[in-house]
Amino acid sequence: MPPALTVTDALEDEELGTLGVRKTGVRANWRILAITMYVGLSLFEYGFDKGAIAGFQAMPGFLMEFGYKTPSGKWAIERTPQQIISSFMILGAFLGSLLTGPIGSRLCRRYSLMLSSIIVIISIAIMTVTTSFGALYFSRFLCGVANGLLLNFSMVYLQESAPPHMRGLCFAMVTSWITIGTTIGFIINRETSTIMNRSAYQIPLYVCYPAPAILFLTLYWLPESPRWLINHGREEEALKSLRFLRKGAYDEVALQQEFEEMRVIAAREAETQHDWRLIFELFKGTNLRRTIICVGVGTANAGVGAMFILAFGTYFFQVAEINDPFTWTIISNCIGLAGLMLTWVFITRVGRRPLILAGCIICTLCMLLMGILYSVPGISHHGSGIGLIVVVSVYLFGFNFGLEPYVYLVAGEMPAQNLRAYTMGLAAAVSFAFAWLCSFTTPYYINPTELNWGPKYGFLWFGAGLVVTLFVYIMLPEVRGRTLEEIDEMFRNKVPTKDFKTYVCMEVEHARERGAANAAAFNKLGGDEKPGETYVEDNHAVHVKA
Template identity: 75%
Template sequence: MPPAQVTDLPDVEEEVAPQGVRNTSLRANWRIIAVTLYMGISLFEYGFDKGAIAGFQAMPGFLQVFGYQTPSGGWNIHSTPQQIISSFMILGAFIGAMLTGPVGAHLGRRHSMMLSSLLVIIAIVIMTVTTSFGALYFSRLLCGIGNGFLLNFSMVYLQESAPPYMRGLCFGVVTCWITIGTTIGMIVNKATADMMSREAYQIPLYACFPAPAILILTLPLLHESPRWLLNHGRAEEALCSLRFLRKGAYDEVALQQEFEEMKAIAAREAETQKDWRLIFELFRGTNLRRTIICVGVGTANAGVGAMFILAFGTYFFKTAEIGDPFLWTIISNCVGLAGLMLTWVFVARVGRRQLILIGCLLCTFCMLVMGVLYTVTGLSIHHAGIGLIVTTSVYLFGFNFGLEPYVYLVAGEMPAQNLRAYTMGLASGTSFVFAWLCAFTTPYFINKSNLNWGPKYGYVWFVSGLIVSAFVYFMLPEVRGRTLEEIDEMFRNKVPTRDFKKYVCVEIEEARERALANAHAFGKEQLMEDKPEPAHVENALKA
């Protein structure tokens, strides 16, 4: 039986399945594009927090409250609060990620995001008003839990809602909001950095309020994920949700085909539902392979030293004495944003595996260059600082081009449907653990009062990046253009990594044959509803 012929974003306007028609143009798929942009609000909040909080450590207004004044009259912060402020956010995000599966199983995707938004608002209020280290640390932990929920549930919702030929583009677009949020957070920081009062950091915190507030008010208007609804026995609502998402892009036959594929998987997985004990299924049978891939790729961001650059970039530029650290941070971040936008063009033609591998290798090479710049003798501080700016910009370009969008995409594509939230939560949670370790230990390596390695710390991440690149090359299969149900079938049938592209999915063809009969039945019902009632003979005679 021939395989389903699908591509990520084909050149033709319409894609004809054996019995259904799918229009793959952006205009026809405007609904899923709109949902993607809407999901970006949650990631904007996550990115803004990263951009804003990272810059507080270089603000005199913040350091007057939570830092100390040096003998020369400047301001600095001790390594312990520096560690906790950065790492507690990550620790909270880890907790949120690990709770994604059980919370999402009971509340659904939408209500879980509403809960997340409420937690973020509470955390921001505490950060804004407190002058206590204890309250500040608690608010960072709470904000991390909220952002961990927002990140994972928005990604899972998009995974479960986007058509196969749009998933890559949707994730490229939605993760763009992380970088946009980070950049805007940095711009706001720069505008308030010179204020010698608490308003220097309070104003950026005020700017964090709109995103979660918008989500709380508007999420009740959004349809729940069709796959989540199916897994909870709400088939009619699931079909209604899918019909809303695919309207204008699918004809009725194509819609029924996709729905039948979803139903077949949901029926199989309903037999294995075991409440919270479902998490143990991650490490059994063919699911173990999926878990290893998702966790391995999910830790790629941390493995190439992303937190080393993202959390301490402004601090680095300040100690390097190369001008305005906030300005250079914004410029390098904009270069990274350009890399993220450029990837929209390539994901449809190149695929996830190649882009992730390119990103890993580019980031790894930059870490080596960074270490060499501050190791070689005869290089002035000024020239080394310029090299640091260039290397950091190239690093962020590679990170956003190949890693930031697609590690989340892979972590959501590979798992079984009933384990998707659990697996993605575990993958991102493990990534947060490594990011937390990086944020917690980095001050010891770079702070002048400790080891004072500075950019030489890049050597450590060069070795780590090589290990991550090797894992991606040997373990990650290419699933561009495949439906989530096709991916599930290939893993259950233990298809080798190199054979994913050419494998024929038999179960999907069978589901499409069932969908054809459903679509014909639906067409007859519509015809009967549209057919005018015959006039009664007496009424006709009177007329």
């Protein structure tokens, strides 16, 4: 019986290229894109919540149960329940985000998403049947916890599963579910807003059930994150999962190279504790820089005043005396959705940094214009209303084009592998904390019974937007086309922000050489022959030639 063939024998028998075949086309990567859209269902309820629940505050059927009737005969809502309804969901999302790390260290990504889906279903059921303020507030908090977990675990799963050249597109696609959910929420609200009983808000809530139910019943068959598996010592399962995810896009050489890169990082992190104390690693050594970037960029959404527009949009239009606020909210949100769809074309060509900067600048300028519209004398009330609609529409376009998808992308790309769930959870938690602060304090500024600033509130967010834009410009590196392992190596080597695009990662190069050797041994031992293609990589843009 002949001796077993070793990797060394394979190296002696044939000359190996150090780069495998990585196809970057949509057709070759259809698996990960299909999984992206499926996992994105977990964000539908979060988006729907922002659209539907915000609209409840301008809906007579809801206000008849949880509001009061003014002397003029109109239905309104007091400041305290207005604050709690919006802010308790965000407070719950804050807690859910903080729990992402501890839960993710023990439960795999699939089971974590399944658990979160069950919590969503319970919270919606309570919200649908209750007439009690206490139960309503509890359901909002519980819904927030679930949304925090769903948001973070879906993003972490895609970070760990998508190939480097597809991560940006995957995040643009998955976050589209948030905007789609918000838009559907607005549309359904508009159709039910004239119903003068509890069905006006119960019908929109019923629409929330299918997405979490589908996920709970089907997530078991989703391939697990290969990086989570390899970090938990399940290398055979990790390779099997990676092989499924890359089938049709990577040849065996490229597959083994990526797997070897993952093994190098997992081996380095193996001695690090895996209990709750791991969170303290976020603030040590080179991890501190990563944490600052993730948290800083993660709060960009809140920093440019997104919750001001998203949580109070319909109510805000109503207070500004714009005719048919529900319809204009839908139109402006559809313009935002168009911005999100447009970004699919740019993300793989331009990168993260330019798009996030563009989003920050657009949103910041829109807040300035909003304040000016209602401060300059001589502008008619009708003209101010039209201007407000235009400004909000442009704001939502810029927000969805450059911020909504990519702050989550950055928060998941930058951390070390064993800290990814912790870091992303912390970044999301801080973002939700600022969003909660915005939701809780906004009624003081815009409610006619309080300060009654109305659109002049935009001046405050103009100042905050300038700070966010400056932070992104100074701190955020460009990592387009880089593997998570390359990003890890650059942070460990303290590469300056401006040099990330051109830095050569030697540790990753050595791992790819070992991966190529492993692939040769695999082929010699009976692996399938791969198509004869050559791989060319120029400045991290991948091209495949037949």
